[in-house]
Amino acid sequence: MFDALCPVYDWYEDPALSETPRRFASMILELTTGESVEWTTFESDADEMVIVRDIAFVALCEHHVVPFIGHTHIGYIPTGRILGLSKFARGVRSIAKGLWTQEELAKTIATKIDDELSPLGVGVVMEAEHLCMTIRGVQAPGTKTITSSMLGVFADHSRQARSEFLSLIRER
């Protein structure tokens, strides 16, 4: 199979490339190993929506093992406990390390926040460019994929929380 893909170039005997397979393997390991994050929460009587926007992340698409790169926006409404703001960025970056579909990644992040904080509701919106769509396949550069996961009051389409969150992350 591999010989069929590389019929002429004996790349593994080129000294300049001899370390490339090792570097590649170590890069894949790095991109699939999240740092450990302490989800330390604090008691608080804050009860208004908290939004952490534009958290940069990179993940690997589970179908093609190429990156999808973008931003995550999180909103939640606390009920007695809050999380240090930097933990949202650390948490997203850590969970994103691995092989994912963007749909499942958004859901996993929302569920983790829901488990740790038991908020009134939590919303996670992710927007990313998938290299498997821009450098190969349909080759549609600039295409953004947007996924979301809404729990608690955010999941209720008739309630204010969802539309407030969505309009706040769009304001620039």
Ligand SMILES: [Zn+2]
């Ligand atoms: Zn893909």
